[in-house]
Amino acid sequence: MPVRHSVIHKIDKKPDGSPAVLFLGAAEQVESQARDDLMSQLNENYNAATGKAWGFFHAESGAHPLSGWLSKYLAGRFDFFNFSVTAADHLTKLMEESNLTTGGHALFCHYQQGLTEYLVIALVQETEAVTMTEELSLLTVKRLDLDHIRLAARINLSEWKNNPQSKQYISYLKGKQGRKLNDYFRDFIGCQEGIDGPGETRTLLKAFSDFVESEDLPEESAREKTHTLVSYSMAQAKLGEPITLDELSGLIDEDRPKNFYDFIKAKDYGLSEALPPDKKTLNKFRRFTGRAEGMSISFEAHLLGDKIEFDEAGGTLTLRGLPTQLTEQLKRASS
Structure with missing residues (x-):
């Protein structure tokens, strides 16, 4: 310096x-x-x-x-x-x-x-x-x-x-x-x-969640890509540098380096090519996961209190806004 x-x-x-x-x-x-x-x-x-x-x-x-x-x-x-x-x-x-x-x-x-x-x-x-x-x-x-x-x-x-x-x-x-x-x-x-740094970061994380859902990724792969996104973004924040969408996309999927970038542009999230990372928002973005008796649950922490509610006393989760693919499967199973 x-x-x-x-x-x-x-x-x-x-x-x-x-x-x-x-x-x-x-x-x-x-x-x-x-x-x-x-x-x-x-x-x-x-x-x-x-x-x-x-x-x-x-x-x-x-x-x-x-x-x-x-x-x-x-x-x-x-x-x-x-x-x-x-x-x-x-x-x-x-x-x-x-x-x-x-x-x-x-x-x-x-x-x-x-x-x-x-x-x-x-x-x-x-x-x-x-x-x-x-x-x-x-x-x-x-x-x-x-x-x-x-x-x-x-x-x-x-x-x-x-x-x-x-x-x-x-x-x-x-x-x-x-x-x-x-x-x-x-x-x-x-x-x-x-x-708006926090707003742009929230939009990026929403785009990433949508991307993971659209790719129907295995849980381990989704967890790895989440870790890559957060680690890169935090490193940029520490350096005082912006998140670059093109660079982030290449890190998330080395075999298809433009995949996440093209997804963002196709869905028109309105994100800047480079955006300032907000550490407070990033700190809240982690995945909760669990498996038991044929059931696998995984979701980002920022959904807790919004689309997902946890009843500690009853040990239950209430889900809102289920993925369309899951909803269709459930409809077919109940008919």
């Missing part, structure tokens, strides 16, 4: 109603192992965070100027430090206008991962930690709390440049800290929501 540029400023905003004050860093962070470790941890924690949303820039305007400043920086008309100063000043003003009490350290980092370039902007709080001195005495120090990032956004610069029509080249945290706080930071980025 080569870091091209990184800057840290500080915004002091107290809850007593006093104005927000911006303290500028003297220069870019110099190249060091500490800098690279910090930015790597920031990236890892951002990837691991749940509750993200994806979107794209509003048209540049006085209300949403960040994309214009970023374009000038990428065109070489603005160095990174001055870009960060201008952006941090704008963030401070928005914080003041919103009457929000959350200050913090404003981190700006331009880095590369593989062939893709990113810009991450995060507002990070301080926390206390205990360390040991060389004299074996305990010392309380302040550190950046990267484990609890509340406000952050990441812009896929390569995607923005090469595919400006995309609606998912920006991701940002959409946590539980309150809508007002989320909205003010999203306005600072100048981002509008484009892709």
Whole structure:
């Protein structure tokens, strides 16, 4: 993860109603192992965070100027430090206008991962930690709390440049800290929501369930393909990368790599070619299976409470929306 540029400023905003004050860093962070470790941890924690949303820039305007400043920086008309100063000043003003009490350290980092370039902007709080001195005495120090990032956004610069029509080249945290706080930071980025990550992931899982049913797969094969889908999607989420339908299709069926992809397109689920994985939705997608006395039952966990109800006291399952093939067999057997 080569870091091209990184800057840290500080915004002091107290809850007593006093104005927000911006303290500028003297220069870019110099190249060091500490800098690279910090930015790597920031990236890892951002990837691991749940509750993200994806979107794209509003048209540049006085209300949403960040994309214009970023374009000038990428065109070489603005160095990174001055870009960060201008952006941090704008963030401070928005914080003041919103009457929000959350200050913090404003981190700006331009880095590369593989062939893709990113810009991450995060507002990070301080926390206390205990360390040991060389004299074996305990010392309380302040550190950046990267484990609890509340406000952050990441812009896929390569995607923005090469595919400006995309609606998912920006991701940002959409946590539980309150809508007002989320909205003010999203306005600072100048981002509008484009892709519904949880919704797209749910649609993908629905398409997969339909695909498994249509293929009439043996239980072991269905379980293997489910594991492949979840493992791949989780790995992409960990990397901060999207699920690519074509790649996923090839992993699900190596002998017929276009089979699942063609099924999705034929049924017109409306899925994007690449979609952001939602880990919370994926975590719920696993199969319950059981065999006993000539009976075999298998279903995805997300159906529990919807099409399938479990009565723990009575030890029974109630099924709704039976597969057509099974329904026809039952009708013939009862006639």
